[in-house]
Amino acid sequence: MTGRVLITGLGALTCLGAGAPALWHGMLGGGGRPRPVPDPHAHMRTTLMYLFPGDLPAEPAAVAHVPLASGPRYAVAAAREAVADAGLSEPVLRDMPVLLGVEMGNAGLHEARRVAGPDAAATAGPRRWTPLTVTAAAVGAALGSRAPNTSVGNACAASAYALTLAADLIRAGEADVVLAGGAEGVTRVGMGAFNRLGAADPVRCRPFDRQRRGTVFGDGAAMLVLESAGHAARRGARAYAEVAGAAWSCDAHHPTAPDATATQVIRAIRAALAAAGLAPGDLGAVVPHGTGTPLNDVVESRALREVFGDHCAALPLLNLKGMIGHTAGVAGAVGCVAAALMLRSRMVPAAPRRDEPDPDCPVWLPSTPTPLDRPSVLVNSYAFGGNNASVVLTAPGEDR
Amino acid sequence: MTGPGRPAAVTGIGLAVSGLGTPDDLLQPDGAEEAFDPATGLTGRAMRHKDRASRFALRAAADALRDAGLLTGATFAGPASRTCVVVSTNFGNLDSVCTFADTIAEDSVLGLSPLGLPHTSSNSVAGWLAIEYGLRGPNLTVCNGGTGGLDALFWARAMIAADRADVALVVGVEPDTAPVARLVGHRPRLDGAAAVVLESVPHRRSRGAPPRAVITACTHGAALPDAVRAVRGTDRQPVGLWLTPAGPRPGDAASSWCATTRDLTARLGECSGALGVLQCVAGVSYLDASGPGAVLATSADGPDHTAVAALLLTAPGQAS
Numbered sequence: 001m002t003g004r005v006l007i008t009g010l011g012a013l014t015c016l017g018a019g020a021p022a023l024w025h026g027m028l029g030g031g032g033r034p035r036p037v038p039d040p041h042a043h044m045r046t047t048l049m050y051l052f053p054g055d056l057p058a059e060p061a062a063v064a065h066v067p068l069a070s071g072p073r074y075a076v077a078a079a080r081e082a083v084a085d086a087g088l089s090e091p092v093l094r095d096m097p098v099l100l101g102v103e104m105g106n107a108g109l110h111e112a113r114r115v116a117g118p119d120a121a122a123t124a125g126p127r128r129w130t131p132l133t134v135t136a137a138a139v140g141a142a143l144g145s146r147a148p149n150t151s152v153g154n155a156c157a158a159s160a161y162a163l164t165l166a167a168d169l170i171r172a173g174e175a176d177v178v179l180a181g182g183a184e185g186v187t188r189v190g191m192g193a194f195n196r197l198g199a200a201d202p203v204r205c206r207p208f209d210r211q212r213r214g215t216v217f218g219d220g221a222a223m224l225v226l227e228s229a230g231h232a233a234r235r236g237a238r239a240y241a242e243v244a245g246a247a248w249s250c251d252a253h254h255p256t257a258p259d260a261t262a263t264q265v266i267r268a269i270r271a272a273l274a275a276a277g278l279a280p281g282d283l284g285a286v287v288p289h290g291t292g293t294p295l296n297d298v299v300e301s302r303a304l305r306e307v308f309g310d311h312c313a314a315l316p317l318l319n320l321k322g323m324i325g326h327t328a329g330v331a332g333a334v335g336c337v338a339a340a341l342m343l344r345s346r347m348v349p350a351a352p353r354r355d356e357p358d359p360d361c362p363v364w365l366p367s368t369p370t371p372l373d374r375p376s377v378l379v380n381s382y383a384f385g386g387n388n389a390s391v392v393l394t395a396p397g398e399d400r
Numbered sequence: 401m402t403g404p405g406r407p408a409a410v411t412g413i414g415l416a417v418s419g420l421g422t423p424d425d426l427l428q429p430d431g432a433e434e435a436f437d438p439a440t441g442l443t444g445r446a447m448r449h450k451d452r453a454s455r456f457a458l459r460a461a462a463d464a465l466r467d468a469g470l471l472t473g474a475t476f477a478g479p480a481s482r483t484c485v486v487v488s489t490n491f492g493n494l495d496s497v498c499t500f501a502d503t504i505a506e507d508s509v510l511g512l513s514p515l516g517l518p519h520t521s522s523n524s525v526a527g528w529l530a531i532e533y534g535l536r537g538p539n540l541t542v543c544n545g546g547t548g549g550l551d552a553l554f555w556a557r558a559m560i561a562a563d564r565a566d567v568a569l570v571v572g573v574e575p576d577t578a579p580v581a582r583l584v585g586h587r588p589r590l591d592g593a594a595a596v597v598l599e600s601v602p603h604r605r606s607r608g609a610p611p612r613a614v615i616t617a618c619t620h621g622a623a624l625p626d627a628v629r630a631v632r633g634t635d636r637q638p639v640g641l642w643l644t645p646a647g648p649r650p651g652d653a654a655s656s657w658c659a660t661t662r663d664l665t666a667r668l669g670e671c672s673g674a675l676g677v678l679q680c681v682a683g684v685s686y687l688d689a690s691g692p693g694a695v696l697a698t699s700a701d702g703p704d705h706t707a708v709a710a711l712l713l714t715a716p717g718q719a720s
Contacts, residue, residue, distance in 0.1 A: 043508035102543070103522055110583075114501060133490075133545045133701075148620035149707065150551060153522035153541040161540060165555065168562045189497055192504045193520050196512040248564065250485070250539040252530040255518035264536055267481070384518060385527025387539050 005167045006232050006239035006396060009086025009225030011078035011181070012337050014324045015050035015218055019081060023324075023334075024341045027349040028369065031323025034204055034216050041115055042188050044195040046202040049186060050218030050325030063138040069108025070219065072138040075100065075183030078221035079139045082179065086225040087237060090144065097147040097175050099166045100136040101158025101182040103329035105151070108185040135183055147175070156291075158182055159222065160332025160381035160389035164246040166226045176231040181223035182330040190328065191217060197256070199293050205325050207290035208297050208317075208365060210356040215291040218325025222334035229397070239396040240340035244376070245275030251386025258296055258382065262303040265388050269307050269378065272390035276376070280308045283392075284374030285348050287318045287335040288363070289382045291326050300380065301361040316366045318342065319351035332381030332389060339377035339393045346372045408557045408568075408598045409611035409720045410713075412468025413681045416441065416459035417592030417668065418576070424689075426664060426682040438591065446532065451519040452575035453492035454528040456593035461529055461571055464595035469609050470567070476533035479603070484537040484565035486556045487526040488548035488572045488673040491580045493519050498579040525573060537565045542673075545701035547620060548572070549594075549676020550709035554618040556598050566603040570596045572677030588669030594677040596684070601720055611716035613684045616694070620709045624698060627710035631696065637712065640693025641686050643679040645700065659693060675699045676709065683713040 012019065015034075016026025026032060034048035057073040083093060136149040152162040159182030166180035194200040199214035206212040232239060249268040253259035273280065288300055305312050320338055327334055342348055351365035375395035382388050415423050421432035442455040450458070465471045470478040496519035503511045518524050523541040530539050538559055544551045549572040556568035574580075576591035604611060617631040632639070642661045664678055665671055671678055676699050683695035695713040 041505060043504055045509070105543070111501065114505075133543055133548075137545075137707075146622045148551075149544075151543045153543040154526075154539070155521045155523045155541075158522075161538075165540075165558075168558060168564075172558065172561060188504060189500045189520055192500060192509045192512060193517050195509045196514060196517060248538040249481075250527075250530045250536050252480070252534045252536050255524060255527050255531065256521075267536075383523065384521040385523045385539060386530065387523065387527070 003171050004229035004397060005170045005243040006227050006229050007224050007241045007243065007340050008227045008232050008237045008239050009082040009088065010240060010337050010340060011082030011085065011223035012334060013052055013074045013078045014220040014334065015052060016324060018054055018077065020337060020341065023337065027323055027338065031352050034325060037186055039188060042191060044192050046195060046200045047191065048202065048216050050216060052220050060138055060142055063134065063141050066134055067109055068138055069106050070185035071104060071108060071183045072106055072135045074185065074221035075135050075139050076142045078181065078183065078223040079143060079179060082223035082225050083143060088177065088225065092177055093143050094146050096145050096177045096179055097169060098136050098140045098145055098149045099152065099162040099178060099180045100139065101152045101154060101162040101329045101332065102135045103155050103158055104184050104187045104190060106134045107187045111188055154387050155383035155385060156328050156331055157381040157383035157387045157389045158329040160391055161248065163224065163333060163336060163391060164248065164389060167243045167246060170226060170228050176228045178226045179223060180226055181221065181333040183221035184328045184330050185219050201292055205292045205321050206354065207292045207319055207322050208358055208361040208363060209354045210358040212292045212294065214293050215326040218327045220327055220330055222330050222337045224333060224336055241343045241393040242396050243391065244394040245272045245392040247271030247275060247390055249388045253386050256384050258299045259386065260295065260299055262299045262306065264386065265299060265303040266306050268388040268390040269303060272378065272392045276392035276394060278376055278392065281311050282374055283315060283376050283378055284372045285316045285318060285342060285377045287320055287339050287377060287379045289380045290319060290321050292321060296382065297358065298360050301363050304363055313364060315364060316348040316370045317363050318348055319365050322352040332379065335379040335381060336391060336393060339379050342372055342377055343375055343393060343395050348372055407601060407614050407720055408560050409601055409604050409716060410596055410613040410684050411599045411604055411609045411611060412464040412470065412597035413684045414460040414463025414467060414595040415681055416456050416463065417590065423681045423685040426678065427662060427686060449515045450528055451493060451496050452577055453489060453573050454525045456575060457487065457525045457529060457571045457573045458532055460593035460595035461569055464597050465569065468597040470597065476535065478567050480534045481536045482565050483535045483567040483569065484539065484556065484559050485526045485529045485535055486540045486552045486568060486570045488542050488544065488552035488677065489525060489574060490543055490545060490548060490673040491574055491584060492525050493522060494583065495577040495579045496520050529569065529571065535569065544673065545707065546672060546675065547699050547701050547707050547709035548673035549678065550618065550697060550699050550711050551620060553596065553615060553676060553680055553711060554620065557615055557618060560598060560600045566600045568598040570598060570677055572674030574672045574674045590668045590671040590674055594674060594681045596677055596680050611720045613687045613713050614716050614720045616712045616714045618711045620707065622707065624708045627698065627708045628696065631710045631712040638693045639696045640691050641683065642696045643682055644698045680713065687713065687715045
């Protein structure tokens with residue numbers, strides 16, 4: 001398991017618009033705002049989401065005769081952007097595995113069918129339930145990939161897991177180029193579950209704010225082309241960043257709540273830094289999981305203080321979910337896209353305004369754009385089930 | 401992809417399938433003498449507040465861990481921080497998701513039970529396994545259609561090869577619930593789970609656990625002949641047992657190098673994401689009984705077999 005893995009292509013579709021440039025400029029502009037989901041059947045207190053503002057992509061409408069809702073279509077749009085950005089074409093695409101983190105899959109189709117009833121026109125097409133893998137299948141088919149398509153179902157940490165698996169595949173010599181990412185549409189069940197938990201903020205997503213009252217979901221997709229350094233060099237590809245280290249752990253504590261001691265979160269961060277060959281003082285910035293749920297933000301802040309000590313006060317955090325919401329299975333991948341863009345520009349966008357910083361979250365969210373002094377970014381991604389994933393991206397080797 | 405080169409040894413197997421008793425029963429043509437009954441086998445304190453998929457998974461995992469010598473009583477005795485969990489399921493939480501959708505429509509979110517909420521998350525089965533045994537290594541869920549079970553074994557082996565874990569608990573589970581029957585189809589289908597314990601060779605040796613089988617190669621591709629060719633390797637290992645839903649017919653070229661074929665779905669019904677793990681359990685059982693040759697397992701996704709996974713299981717040798 002040796003060799004460097006580079007990120008040579010990016011794709012994103014978020015509430016800030018279509019394309020990774022829209023994400024970057026939107027973050028510099030302070031991020032987006034949530035709005036109610038246009039779903040008359042969402043019988044719940046708050047229906048806010050950070051929604052993609054554009055039209056639903058017209059294609060692909062189906063894969064293997066299965067109609068596709070928003071999640072898989074967003075995935076294909078972002079995947080096409082990423083491979084175009086990387087300058088990939090046949091035959092590389094044919095042999096490129098696709099590894100996606102997906103929590104809800106084609107849920108929009110099934111929820112529409114349920115509402116429409118068995119005789120409605122909206123239920124046309126095969127009635128069979130389609131598992132999460134339909135999203136990866138749609139991407140593989142759209143790009144002409146004949147390599148394995150894999151759907152990782154690790155809830156809100158899914159795409160961070162997928163990205164790590166992709167990097168492992170390359171390091172093991174199994175593939176030269178892998179597409180990794182995630183995609184989600186609107187889900188009534190997901191929003192309902194967080195409403196029932198009292199973990200859906202009725203105002204906006206306010207990570208690390210004392211007034212925060214839970215998370216606010218967002219839809220969209222994020223994709224990254226991972227490539228072995230040798231393959232990228234042979235074709236003269238320019239890299240955004242290097243996947244320098246990654247690590248996972250599991251709390252094994254509670255099905256939904258994080259372990260308040262942060263022991264396993266700390267272990268994952270330290271292992272990712274070690275894999276990257278970095279000391280805590282070497283790190284330039286963090287894209288935290290930072291969901292806005294009361295306990296998550298306190299636990300993550302505690303972990304960052306434990307690992308980075310006094311360096312934490314000068315370690316800028318990108319408040320990404322405060323700008324695009326919690327994109328569930330996409331969160332880890334879009335965090336890595338944001339980190340790659342930060343490494344390219346050597347800048348950390350300013351955080352959205354906080355009404356009242358939480359004293360129990362002693363982390364630094366810069367109020368103005370801040371130079372990225374050290375070219376390395378830690379991306380954290382956590383999920384129900386106590387799943388923890390930490391990824392360290394650095395500037396491509398020649399820039400370090 | 402043929403998988404990383406470092407061999408991983410199977411040290412334990414487990415089964416909790418409605419109508420079957422022990423792993424040996426998978427290869428028998430008829431019913432088991434002491435068949436597992438979910439009505440009695442999925443009860444008890446540890447089963448409370450868990451969905452059917454999680455309960456099946458916990459039962460199969462307990463058998464596999466015990467078989468591997470990694471349980472002291474009900475407590476995990478292995479390296480908790482270096483033990484990963486890999487679960488393959490496609491319909492594991494479909495009943496919970498459907499129930500939540502119905503409840504939101506009829507009673508609003510106020511009617512939802514917080515106790516059932518974790519099961520709307522696609523990785524809840526893997527989470528419960530980690531909590532039950534305190535397993536703090538990587539925790540991975542794959543929802544990968546018909547190839548998911550063999551894919552799970554591939555990723556478990558890859559995590560050991562990548563030094564992310566010393567032990568991997570792999571579970572394939574599909575519950576037969578009313579929403580599954582309604583949304584996936586009424587034909588016969590699996591109701592149960594299978595589990596496999598994989599270990600790195602140094603770790604297995606350090607604790608003196610006997611190797612039961614070695615996953616010699618895994619692959620995942622677009623066509624069955626290519627996948628089979630890839631896992632058999634250049635030395636074209638003789639295959640004593642081919643576990644497949646689509647085995648060779650009389651006259652096929654494959655019938656010349658494959659002694660026996662067995663389709664587990666003929667007896668169990670559609671096994672979806674659990675099939676590959678069931679095949680591995682059946683293969684280990686075959687090798688335990690000194691069956692000749694290697695065991696080839698193949699599974700495919702979709703009616704057109706748009707994706708195929710293959711795995712070659714061999715009896716342990718000196719290197720394992």
